[in-house]
Amino acid sequence: MDQATFIKQYATNRANTNSLKWDALDQRYGNPDLIAMWVADMEFKVPEAVTQAITERVAHGIYGYSYTPDSYYQAFFNWEQTRHGLTLQKDWLRFGSGVVNSLYALVNTFTKPGDGVLILTPVYYPFFNAIQDNHRQLVTSKLINDQGHYTIDFDDVAEKIRTNEVRLFIQCSPHNPVGRIWTEEEETRLLALCEQYHVLVISDEIHQDIELDPQNHPFISALSIADGRFQDRVIVVNAPSKTFNLACLLNSHVIIPNADLRARYDAAINRLSQTEVNVLGQTGGAAAYAHGAEWLDHILAIVRDNYAYLKSALAAHAPEIKVTDLQGTYLVWLDLRADVAPAATRAFIQDQCGLAVDYGEWFSPDYQGFVRLNLATDPKYVHRATDNIVRCLTALKNK
Ligand SMILES: Cc1ncc(COP(=O)(O)O)c(C=O)c1O
Structure with missing residues (x-):
């Protein structure tokens, strides 16, 4: 199965399924319309055999x-x-x-x-x-x-x-x-x-x-x-x-x-x-x-492509943002501090970019200014999230 067919068959809209990631956005972030890139689960249905x-x-x-x-x-x-x-x-x-x-x-x-x-x-x-x-x-x-x-x-x-x-x-x-x-x-x-x-x-x-x-x-x-x-x-x-x-x-x-x-x-x-x-x-x-091995191989290919999209877009348009080498996990860690004052990260990511992410300080108090994004998702969300970050960063730098 090629990747597009896999995505068509397995990627799913999770709204109104009691999904913590999507249905608790209002409760957790005060905005139900954010793109949910936080909780570490996926927008893909499990393998058919499961x-x-x-x-x-x-x-x-x-x-x-x-x-x-x-x-x-x-x-x-x-x-x-x-x-x-x-x-x-x-x-x-x-x-x-x-x-x-x-x-x-x-x-x-x-x-x-x-x-x-x-x-x-x-x-x-x-x-x-x-x-x-x-x-x-x-x-x-x-x-x-x-x-x-x-x-x-x-x-x-x-x-x-x-x-x-x-x-x-x-x-x-x-x-x-x-x-x-x-x-x-x-x-x-x-x-x-x-x-x-x-x-x-x-x-x-x-x-x-x-x-x-x-x-x-x-x-x-x-x-x-x-x-x-x-x-x-x-x-x-x-x-x-x-x-x-x-x-x-x-x-x-x-x-x-x-x-x-x-x-x-x-x-x-x-x-x-x-x-x-x-x-x-x-x-x-x-x-x-x-x-489930074949299913997982598809997921890994999607995560790799999502990562490549994000990394190359940021390298081209915001090279000062540091993106981790993603060797393992489907969670990418960005250091935004070169462009966004750490205390303004939340306002930038949520209010301007429209994203729900995990904030750096959740992982250690001295990591304010970092965010974690989940890439085990439909590429359309990663593309939108990346494009929003690039657009909002460009606007911020041109202010
Ligand atoms: C390192 C690590 N351990 C444990 C968990 C959660 O495991 P469980 O849902 O089985 O409690 C996560 C979920 O993101 C994780 O990243």
Whole structure:
């Protein structure tokens, strides 16, 4: 199927579907007519096989207690093996109702109030919440920003770990919002530092499948780094939700290779609740892993084209705006500060450009003047958003 046909078949108007991204614009931004480029989900219907599997399950008409069938494990493990060369074992895997929920549970299980928990900023804002809502000490190490290319400040990471009694590091890999896929070298250094200082690692790998140039920037799970050397001190959280646009089917994974950590996690979870699996989430997830590869390749091609459109338009008309190298995730991060005063960003983006975006300061207070745009959408929205930014910037500069 060519790209135009794919877009025609799968791109959908989401208005009036209780979509947070589109139907809550008035409530969240005070303007229902903005182009929604914020929440990290897509304007594309899920793979046909997923719709079919869920439709069949719904036609059965019974949603009694369920368990995870072997076919789910097979489809997921086969996906991880073929796509990322990662071999998983059934007893390592636990299910959750969302990665953020699991981050909260993991912070509670593996740290005490007051313990230091490290994150690399700017980063997906629920990382801050999971730490601060639980009264742990937030420890941040700022990524180095070289003209929109972000790298880890290893000396600062080591210093922060040493001076703050850090017990846990939550990493984002690939990194939302700066679009990096960490290299094996970077990950090895980072995980070795955590090993040296006895810091447990939670690796949020929900964006693992959004690799835009896998030849040059392949995603490598923290469980695979250095041939699995760090498996005993890493817990991975991931899900089919970002990859296949299934967020509200509330089915996610917690992967814990180490038996002692797993026992602690199970004991902590059992104290709080009995976890039932989400039958539609697992039905959709299994079908997606088994049959969704071709669909995903179309999505990645669209994201690549959307990124190329935005990047080349800004390079031609507003070269002073810094656009991240988009290696992973479908979220592009723009630094507008050369043209727009940071405090005026919101007025510029919303009132002039007509866009609903994620603002930089949501990802770290010192990133006012940056915005994050979601590119996993119908190209018509990216074209309009880009053209609006170029037009409004030109008007601003000519004032
Ligand atoms: C890094 C990261 N983790 C977690 C999530 C959300 O996961 P969930 O919806 O499963 O809680 C997102 C969504 O954007 C994300 O970017």
